[in-house]
Amino acid sequence: TDCLATPTEIRGPFPADGTRNWGRALNILGEQGLERPDIRSSIGGLDGTAQGVELMLTLGVVSASGCEPLAGRAIYLWQCDARGDYSMYNREDVNYLRGLQPCDAEGLAHFTTIVPGCYGGRAPHVHLELFESAHAAVSGASPLLVSQLALPADACRAVYADRAMYGESLNNLERWPAERDFMFAGDPPEVQAAQTIEMQGNPS
Numbered sequence: 001t002d003c004l005a006t007p008t009e010i011r012g013p014f015p016a017d018g019t020r021n022w023g024r025a026l027n028i029l030g031e032q033g034l035e036r037p038d039i040r041s042s043i044g045g046l047d048g049t050a051q052g053v054e055l056m057l058t059l060g061v062v063s064a065s066g067c068e069p070l071a072g073r074a075i076y077l078w079q080c081d082a083r084g085d086y087s088m089y090n091r092e093d094v095n096y097l098r099g100l101q102p103c104d105a106e107g108l109a110h111f112t113t114i115v116p117g118c119y120g121g122r123a124p125h126v127h128l129e130l131f132e133s134a135h136a137a138v139s140g141a142s143p144l145l146v147s148q149l150a151l152p153a154d155a156c157r158a159v160y161a162d163r164a165m166y167g168e169s170l171n172n173l174e175r176w177p178a179e180r181d182f183m184f185a186g187d188p189p190e191v192q193a194a195q196t197i198e199m200q201g202n203p204s
């Protein structure tokens with residue numbers, strides 16, 4: 001009758017949500033074009049499209065009590081690119097791989113993105129903030145949830161075999177799988193499983 005609640009995790013240093021990180025407060029929330037299903041391209045007059053293996057990502061939002069779909073909630077999603085860089089921070093010339101999507105009547109939000117790279121010290125992951133609505137997200141409201149989701153190692157290994165595109169991601173993944181990641185390692189197994197995206201398909 002109940003669902004496992006997603007735990008709160010840190011934003012990390014690259015949220016671009018108006019909070020101050022590394023001495024500056026960057027904010028893409030409210031930027032025209034941010035609400036979109038395909039987050040691979042830059043917006044707001046910036047050029048640049050993230051290259052990588054396409055990932056069609058569907059996230060479901062339900063209540064922890066009763067598992068009821070939460071229609072109308074909105075997810076702000078961000079992640080690193082294939083080389084492990086974050087737009088607006090490591091890459092100041094682009095703002096790709098950031099997007100906002102409202103949940104439909106079934107509580108589902110759909111994103112087209114890429115499989116993120118694996119940089120030193122972290123397992124492959126994506127960041128998210130959940131808001132009451134898309135309007136709340138761009139109006140300065142506090143998120144209902146800040147968290148992160150891991151990606152399964154086997155699927156990422158298949159993607160990272162393309163070293164020309166993903167650089168040192170394969171080597172980094174072997175050093176820092178989710179079991180050793182400081183963000184996920186301390187959670188019980190059932191929570192780790194709930195925070196891991198299920199992936200199907202192949203890199204081709």
